[in-house]
Amino acid sequence: xxxxxxxxxxxxxxxxxxxxxxxxxxxxxxxxxxxxxxxxxxxxxxxxxxxxxxxxxxxxxxxxxxxxxxxxxxxxxxxxxxxxxxxxxxxxxxxxxxxxxxxxxxxxxxxxxxxxxxxxxxxxxxxxxxxxxxxxxxxxxxxxxxxxxxxxxxxxxxxxxxxxxxxxxxxxxxxxxxxxxxxxxxxxxxxxxxxxxxxxxxxxxxxxxxxxxxxxxxxxxxxxxxxxxxxxxxxxxxxxxxxxxxxxxxxxxxxxxxxxxxxxxxxxxxxxxxxxxxxxxxxxxxxxxxxxxxxxx
Ligand code: AMP
Numbered sequence: 121x122x123x124x125x126x127x128x129x130x131x132x133x134x135x136x137x138x139x140x141x142x143x144x145x146x147x148x149x150x151x152x153x154x155x156x157x158x159x160x161x162x163x164x165x166x167x168x169x170x171x172x173x174x175x176x177x178x179x180x181x182x183x184x185x186x187x188x189x190x191x192x193x194x195x196x197x198x199x200x201x202x203x204x205x206x207x208x209x210x211x212x213x214x215x216x217x218x219x220x221x222x223x224x225x226x227x228x229x230x231x232x233x234x235x236x237x238x239x240x241x242x243x244x245x246x247x248x249x250x251x252x253x254x255x256x257x258x259x260x261x262x263x264x265x266x267x268x269x270x271x272x273x274x275x276x277x278x279x280x281x282x283x284x285x286x287x288x289x290x291x292x293x294x295x296x297x298x299x300x301x302x303x304x305x306x307x308x309x310x311x312x313x314x315x316x317x318x319x320x321x322x323x324x325x326x327x328x329x330x331x332x333x334x335x336x337x338x339x340x341x342x343x344x345x346x347x348x349x350x351x352x353x354x355x356x357x358x359x360x361x362x363x364x365x366x367x368x369x370x371x372x373x374x375x376x377x378x379x380x381x382x383x384x385x386x387x388x389x390x391x392x393x394x395x396x397x398x399x400x401x402x403x404x405x406x407x408x409x410x411x412x413x414x415x416x417x
Contacts, residue, residue: 121162122363123187123230124152124356125249126239126262127196127219128165128179133348133392134201134212140346143392144175145198147240147262150349153396154383155237155360156182157404162230163187164249166222168195178397186227191218206344207321214266216242226252235363239352240264243271243278250281258368260284260359262351268295276311283368284315286355292318301326302333315373317358317380319351322388327377329370336377339385339411346391350384353396357383382407 126148133140152161163179164187171190179185199213224245234257238246243263250259259282263275268291275295279285285308287295292304305316305328316328322344327334358376365372382404389395 121230121233122155122159122235122237122359123162123164123226123233123253124148124155124183124237124239124359125164125187125224125246126151126237126241127198128163128167128171128188129196129198130171131348131392132197132199132212133346134199135206135346135391136202136204137345138391140392142197144178145349145392146196147264147349147352149179150352150387150393150396151237151239151356151359153182153393154353154356154387155363157383157399157401158357158360158364158379160184161356161360161363162227162233164224164226164230165189166191166196166218166224168193168218171195178393187224187230189222189224191222193218200348202347206347209347211266224249234258234366235359236260237355237359238262238278238282239355240267243267243274247274247278247281257366258283258359258362260286260355262286262355263291263295265291265294279308280312282313284317284373285313286317286319286351286358288319288321288351292316302328317355317377319354321347321350324381325354325377327373329373332370334374334377336374336381337415339381339407340414341385341389344388345395347388348392349396350387353387354380354384378408378411379404382411 127146129146131145194217197215238261
């Protein structure tokens with residue numbers, strides 16, 4: 121089984137063409153829904169009493185919600201604005217709300233999960249929760265500027281406790297205080313994780329393990345509407361694919377990255393979760409084939 125833990129949010133997303141207010145988002149939401157195309161994930165997250173029923177229904181359609189807590193108060197809120205090119209995002213506001221004092225615990229039926237994804241979330245909560253699983257075969261985490269700036273030491277500690285770290289290029293540089301991505305990855309690996317995947321937005325990603333580097337391209341698109349959640353969809357697809365295969369070899373991790381690139385590309389083609397919610401498994405299979413064709417020579 122796969123468990124995904126992290127933020128479920130009400131997002132305000134400002135793109136040059138459109139502003140979305142209080143829409144369903146959150147790193148765990150994107151990751152778990154993306155993973156759900158490969159396996160049925162359990163979600164551990166918290167929302168407030170203001171969380172709309174229609175969003176609850178969307179989560180219920182894709183995920184097991186035994187780990188979702190509803191607490192008195194407001195749901196975590198994120199507000200971000202993209203520049204004209206959609207490649208630079210500025211965070212305008214991060215309101216932790218119920219997430220700040222959340223004391224997560226793993227439901228009994230999730231404790232046996234062999235795959236665990238710690239999506240973007242408070243690193244202290246992430247490090248604590250990973251210890252509550254009985255027999256994790258493969259764990260992965262992500263982080264974001266907000267946590268690197270407010271809880272850097274805890275982010276490092278969290279990265280020590282997982283098998284793989286997925287992180288975007290700018291955040292990898294901010295975290296490691298290195299300017300070169302190979303140096304960033306080496307430093308993160310020196311903290312104890314075996315695999316580091318550095319995401320480079322539309323340019324794909326770099327996987328580092330042992331002394332190996334595996335670069336992968338993004339799926340080329342002519343039209344992008346909203347990049348929010350692309351990184352989370354990438355990571356969710358990776359771990360969802362691995363969980364469905366029950367394998368964690370380097371070659372399967374490389375294949376999972378192809379699925380990551382493909383699911384990330386669907387995510388950016390719609391606003392908020394739209395790109396994922398309209399997907400069918402057949403769309404994914406078709407795009408994986410196109411991707412393979414694109415990179416073969
Ligand atoms: P991405 O575009 O992949 O970086 O992910 C964006 C998602 O991460 C949004 O849906 C936000 O709700 C969520 N998010 C933004 N900041 C944080 C944070 N500090 N902690 C947890 N989740 C966050």
